[in-house]
Amino acid sequence: MIIIMEKTATAENIQGVINILKEHGFRAILHEGAVHTVIDALGDKTTLSPDRLEAMEGVSQVKLIRQPYRMASRDRKPEDTVIEFENGVKVGGNNRPVFMVGPCSVEDDYEGLLNVAIAAKEMGCQFLRGGAFKPRTSPYDFDGLGEKALQYLAKAKEETGLLVVTELMDATDLDLVCKYADLIQIGARNMQNFRLLKAVGKCNKPIILKRGPAATIQEFLLAAEHIMYNGNERVILCERGVKGFDSSFTRNVLDISAIPVIKKYSHLPIIVDPSHGTGQRYLIEPMAKAGLVAGADGVMVEVHNNPAKALSDGKQSLSIPQFKEVFSKLNSLIDILHLENSNSPVNVE
Ligand code: PEP
Ligand code: MN
Secondary structure, eight states: EEEEEOOTOOOHHHHHHHHHHHHOOOEEEEEOSSSSEEEEEEEEESHHHHHHHSSSSTEEEOOOSSOOOTTBTTOOOOOOOOOOOSSSOOOOTTTHHHHHEOOOOOOOHHHHHHHHHHHHHHHEEEEEEEEOOOOOTTTTOOOOHHHHHHHHHHHHHHHOOOEEEEEEEOOHHHHHHHOOOSSEEEEGGGGOOOOOOOOOOHHSSSSSOOOTOOOOOOHHHHHHHHHHTTTOOOEEEEEBBOSSSSSOSSBBBTTTTHHHHHHHHBBBBEOOHHHHSOOOGGGGGHHHHHHTTOOOOOOEEESSSSGGGSSSSSGGGOHHHHHHHHHHHHHHHHHHOOOOOOOOOOSOO
8 A cells, every 4th residue: 555645744644654554564664755745555455444544634545556566566656767876877767768788798808898888988878787797507607707807897987987787696795796886787597586686675776677587577576576675666677588489599589568568567667688688689779679669768788899709698799890880770769769868878970
């Protein structure tokens, strides 16, 4: 339930509502808006009737949240969530879609990473992505450089001003990753690692949560709910494809329809990842465009200095010249879509 207080509600009225909620085992989260105070009541609504709350002094309206994900739902928060970063970049709402690009894994080649970062900056991207801790299907594959990779990302950030996105696989690395990342990625394979979701729910960095390879949209939103319920409401969702029955042409099935569905039922920003969504470099441009047309708040793409030599996901990574070509087209599409322009691209060729 959410309890919307009257404009004129006093501090005692608000405390009265909180007290009764607590007596009935609810958790109450207070949002003091410019006009109304709103209280999120999280708990079992069969123990306390909305009518009883509605009758209390200072209460304007009690709204029931129909979805099992509550904090993430539009019922609770009709306006889009916008997540703002230290340098003024904003993700969500009417802001210009953002670009997150970089290699799948950060490799022991700082110059290669920097080349990608410089090109990304040139093309108006806002984020540099790269894995330091990599979830790999085979234990024999390269699984990341750990802190050295984080240091490379931080150095590239210093040189270009790009924000850093990197994956956290284990809560024991949380402090380390927080030290270097502006946005912490929870990868598809960990979407339902509930202890990890709880850990990042308690940290103060924004989170990008990727859809699990076989997760329904409801499970995806409930995973976001875990993060929010634990105290971190700055969650960006990422559609990166789900397992289909035919992997002969594409690695996954990129679920473009998930974007408008999530926009309808949730206020959280959602971006699209056509690299993991398709596994094919030639599909990045059309599927990124499809995602943007469907309303994505950003695009994540793998770009490598030398894809033929990449230690992971080389087949789906764009080279720097390919990236420049594709991203100038994406920027033109965004201009045509007449989206707002708070994250203006800089130096776009
Ligand atoms: C990645 O972003 O490199 C990655 C491993 O993504 P996903 O979790 O979507 O497979
Ligand atoms: Mn990858």
